Amino acid sequence: MMRVAILGEQNFSLIDGSTIWLLNVCKLISLQHDIEPVLVLSHPLTNDLLAKELPERVKIVRFEEISHLLAPGADRLDAASASLALGVAERLHGPLDRVFVRGARFLESLVHEPDWRQRVVAYTPETLPDLTRPEPAWLLAAREARIPLVVQSEIAKQAMEALSNYPAQVVHVVPPIVFDDAEREPRANSPVRLCYSGKIDPNYGIDWLLEFCETLPDQSDLAATIIAGKDSFRARHPEFFKKFDVFRSDVLSGFVQNVEYHSNLSHAEAKAQMSKAHFAFCLRHAKYDDVIEISTKIVEFSSLGVPPILNDTALNRSLFGEDYPYYVDILSENVVERLHEIMASVGTESYELAQARTTEIASQFSASKLSDKLGTAIRGFSDAAFVDEGSKRRILIATHERKFLNQFLDQVRGDPNIDIVWQHWKTTTQYGPQAPNVPPDVDTVFCEWACENAVWHSHNKRQGTKLIVRLHRFEAFRDFPARINWEAVDALIVVSEYFRDMMVEDHGVDPDRIHILPQYIDWDQLQRSKHPDANFTLGLVGINPFDHKRFDRAIDFFAKLRQKDPRFQLAVRSVMPWQIGWVWDADNDDKVKFENVFNRIFADPVLQGSVRFDPAGPDMEEWYRGIGTILSSSDTEGCHTSVMEALASGSDAVVYNWPGARSLFDEHVEDDMADAVDRVIAFADDPAQPEKRRAFSQSMKQYDVVKFTRDFFQL
Known part of the structure; x- marks a missing residue:
């Protein structure tokens, strides 16, 4: 059983897209029966609405259990104490095999600590680099160590590869996870209802939503539902929140007709209200047009059969298709007029197309389809059985250059049945910093490159070990092959028939010991x-x-x-x-x-x-x-x-x-x-x-x- 800590910067007492993501990640990992999840809370739990929805398998390390590590009066876990908090988790629940981390501060700390670096699996929703600033230090260290990285979309993966040089083989696409477990409320034919669910953020188009709601008293066939999460950036936008507070008060007092306002709902209760809507309000201001993070709310509305109204962006078009009828060009269209136009389309071919598309989208983001993807990313090694059940392999790799091994090593990273140790050679001819030797518990020596490393090991082979040598074109035409004791080599890997024939004819290598394995690709x-x-x-x-x-x-x-x-x-x-x-x-x-x-x-x-x-x-x-x-x-x-x-x-x-x-x-x-x-x-x-x-x-x-x-x- 693999034990995995889940550590994020999110305050699990608040309800917004990122905390719903955290809840769903815990649910998804719980579906992996060979993984035991341990949620480490970075804030005090003052509202347990989300915590009540955690599966029983999820162990919780509460903030109170780690607060003694922090400065007096601290109200959240700081980056410097992240490793100490994980140590507490280990004392409470046992050794941790992996740490699934969201948040630049925590990543910054953990990827620079040798004891945790190889156990980290990173998550980032923000993949477009800020070209005006240096790359984050966590990203530099994670890339060098080939730390598995989880992103939300194919576009995000492409950005990490092309703009941040992150190795494609360890970037895993796991979109927002949706659990279709909501008690759906019956949807009335009339009025046609628009629903917003999420935090109250001025950049989330709330001004357009309020303006739309102001038109509803004269529209008995239209209605709106607002399911409010936390207020965001209140101090930065006093005028906006002054207006919003008046609106909220008027709605709750009954002065605004055809508008429902809900807050402090559980996630399940919120989804039940969302399911009553005909459309989802998912517009954002242009500030978010270049974001390549898929909104959890968009996916949730789709799973409920509620077509979202979306910004006309490349990400949304890649997800919903070019022919999706409910895009809004916020820079050239009157948003409120466009909302009325869209809501008048219920019952048309456009609405039927949108509902069919949301069904397709929801199927892509179902838990059953994504649990294995996240499980593979977290395990960090392929699910292919490379070693017979009950067997273990301890392999010493002797080489001066690892560049052709990276993807091979990604396949076995963290596999409990495969242990790899390294013998570093300074150059093709010089070992270092220590004289070569083979520890007694090593069963196989693998010489990557048939250079002086292979010469030494072929003349110093320890009884009971296997010796495998891989020959590249580079050394085939040098003097190394002539000095290797080929009788001691159990297997020689070459990349083509041409080099097999060369090694047989020029060096007398037994053809039965030669195996043609061209340099692999990640197909x-x-x-x-x-x-x-x-x-x-x-x-x-x-x-x-x-x-x-x-x-x-x-x-x-x-x-x-x-x-x-x-x-x-x-x-x-x-x-x-x-x-x-x-x-x-x-x-x-x-x-x-x-x-x-x-x-x-x-x-x-x-x-x-x-x-x-x-x-x-x-x-x-x-x-x-x-x-x-x-x-x-x-x-x-x-x-x-x-x-x-x-x-x-x-x-x-x-x-x-x-x-x-x-x-x-x-x-x-x-x-x-x-x-x-x-x-x-x-x-x-x-x-x-x-x-x-x-x-x-x-x-x-x-x-x-x-x-x-x-x-x-x-x-």
Whole structure:
């Protein structure tokens, strides 16, 4: 049983979208029968309306149980005491395996504490960075440690990847969770009712709502319900709240007709009132137009069959569709007039469409669909069974460079049956800071890269352990393989048939011990829709060094393509050669070769304006959405992961026939890349292109990281 603390900055005594989110998270985690939730309250509980709705499985650490850690008179948990509060939770309920954290202050504290860093799972609804400020320190540390991060929408995930360089593999999309457990009140045919439920925030369009309510005394067929949460920013907006207080008093005194006002309702009572409405008022002022957090209230109204009236924003259109009839352009339309127009549509085709759409939305956000997603994010390791039940593995990984292991490690992060320890090598030839050794409880040594690490371990193998070595292209042509004691190596991993044959012929390695496992890809993360201009965009990943990647060959091909069809563009994603000292300052003519190619790009009329250079970055899954065909122009490669990733994303490929290419990408390989010009043009215009893209993608599923991880543990 895994024990998970839930820690948020929210005051659980108040009722608003964020505390409803916290309640629903507790409910959702409770559905995971192998996870025991422990809610750590950051404020005193002065109103138990939400607490009464917590499942019995949720253990609660009350503020009073941690208040002795704080300064006298403190009314909330401070960031500096977060780890101490979690220590109290452990003393009361047992060791914590994970901490699910919402709130920048708490994250800031916990990700910098070694004892908690690897147990944190972060949640953030705010994913658009403020470019006027440095990145938050918690985000820098969390990204470096590949801490699992939960966001609310695909747009938010894309923003984290593209704008904050967060690794796609550890960003999990878990939208607001809705439990369809409300006692629904019967909905009267008349009057047509508009409902608002949430905090009283001036930026939540409450001024428009009040103005609309003022028109109701003369509209006997219309009504409004306001279910009020807390007042927000009262001190900042005295004039607004002065007007609102008068309105509230008039409604409660009966002076305002056709308006109901409720406050201090339980969550269940609020949803029962919401279900009586025909429409939900979910408009906000323009301040919130660029927010990419999905409103819990929008999802709740949808689950109740109440169509929400929404701002006309990209997020709302991505969720409800372009044809949803109840968007409001708050900058160009009269909001109150538009509300009347919408409310007059009950019974029309537009209303039926909106109700059908809310049913679709609610199904996407149901607890049954999302509980496993949140469970996977919290566990931090794949649910695939990599180790036989009852078995445990303790693996020592010896390497100078971990960059090709990250996604593999994400699969097993925190798996109680898999324990990974590290042996750090300074370089390909030097260990450090300590002399290498193999602890007695290690059952397997994995040498990532067949360099001096593999040489040492092959000559110092301890009896009873297994030794697995992975060979990349880099070291295959150096002296390391000749000095490895291959008799001591239980399994050699290579990336293609070409390297298998090389190791058999040149070094006498037993072919039965060689396993072809190309560098893995995260196939699921690459299943994203293509951008409209992808059909006519070629992609090239990496141009350094010159004689390896052969940038000139790619440009030759692209020029021939442009001569025949000028619709095409080329996107080059790479570090520039002058940014790499060993490339730009090398004692060879590579610098001149690069300069010649760049001069050609800017001078040749066929190429001018058609080549763009995208800076290198980790958000490759998003970048491939804009690529219709990937190029591989290299003289040599191991398995060219970018081609595998692009094909998995649904791109076509043109691959120069480098050694080993045909064993991986046969139908895409050309002895002369120019022979593919007509193929690329035909593919861009092919009516059957969607089916072909799906076929390309399926052909790469065999290289998914989950399969690689399973194969590795079989070794």
